[in-house]
Amino acid sequence: MSWKEKFKENFSKAKEGISLTQYCGLGVGGKADFLFVADTVNDLVGAVVAAKKSAAAYRVIGFGTNVIFSDTGFKGLVIVNRTAGLNIDSSTGKVIAESGVSLSKLILEAATAGLGGLEPLYGIPGTVGGAIAVNAGAHSVSIGDYLRSSSVLISADKMLSAKRDWFKFSYRKSRLKYSHLNSPPVVLNAIFQLQRRKEEDILDGIARFKKERQERQPIGQKTCGSIFRNPTGSDQMKSEEDRFRTAGYLLDSAGAKQLSSGGAKVSKIHANWVINKKNASAHDVRDLIEKMRNAVEEKYSLTLLEEVEYLGDWKNA
Ligand SMILES: Cc1cc2nc3c(=O)[nH]c(=O)nc-3n(C[C@H](O)[C@H](O)[C@H](O)COP(=O)(O)OP(=O)(O)OC[C@H]3O[C@@H](n4cnc5c(N)ncnc54)[C@H](O)[C@@H]3O)c2cc1C
CATH class of the missing domain: 3.30.43.10 (Uridine Diphospho-n-acetylenolpyruvylglucosamine Reductase, domain 2)
Incomplete structure (x- = not known):
């Protein structure tokens, strides 16, 4: 059979x-x-x-x-x-979320319960499980910073109560990312420990981060956010020089905003973002990503590596 x-x-x-x-x-x-x-x-x-x-x-x-x-x-x-269970305990700061909960929903509901910490991630359009797998983050805060533990299904009959360290979080990475396994571990739920703070301060923060995103990013388009990781290996700008080594800066200064392939184009707002403008195929997108990488390689002799993950069969694509 x-x-x-x-x-x-x-x-x-x-x-x-x-x-x-x-x-x-x-x-x-x-x-x-x-x-x-x-x-x-x-x-x-x-x-x-x-x-x-x-x-x-x-x-x-x-x-x-x-x-x-x-x-x-x-x-x-x-x-x-699409699991959606969310339980927030405002007195202890403990938040238990099923892995399909939208990250922004969790952050907003926690804020109205007077719990903060994750608000720089507001607007990242992912689920709790996806965010944990890629250690999603912004403004030097990553989801792994606030994770206490998580139930992870690792085989047909084995569930693990995984503590934070199990995930081996680093910049936009956890042990779940790039695993290339046919049957990878699955995050079922997550327990976060958030900080008790004034609701209005947290909501102010959310509004500020939301505005910044709207100004800096092509919102509402078909996209997958940043294509490449920052070669600095971090989104922390420790020195002025770091700003000139972000993937976005390198791509922009290498002229990537002019690049396109079929229906896929590099965003005019952010050179590290690809937009599906008009019925792009996955092949168009991949071709464009190679052009972006080549542009930076030619100008800076530096090879950018993907933050996005390719799924499916690309050898025969
Ligand atoms: C407009 C826009 C803005 C963005 N801004 C940011 C940003 O500021 N910072 C940032 O880090 N990212 C950003 N991203 C990228 C993306 O939104 C995040 O990485 C997000 O966390 C991905 O979540 P997802 O649920 O969509 O994951 P998916 O894309 O569905 O999956 C990502 C990976 O996680 C795995 N996965 C998903 N769920 C589970 C689970 N339950 N158990 C185990 N593995 C799982 C998948 O198999 C895959 O390997 C942005 C994307 C867009 C489109």
């Missing part, structure tokens, strides 16, 4: 041959062999266990804002995580 037959027998709820474009921030990608939207943690676990039992490759995604699917799609099961 093929893995597909086995999987269908184990998990009839998944849909077959679904286009991934609507599940990818950039709006590109072919079809997934199977796709399942998990609304509850039980659903999420059920889908992962069924995939493991059928030896099917799988990936859990949140809002797909840090991944680019290839035009040939995903051979296996894509699980779209």
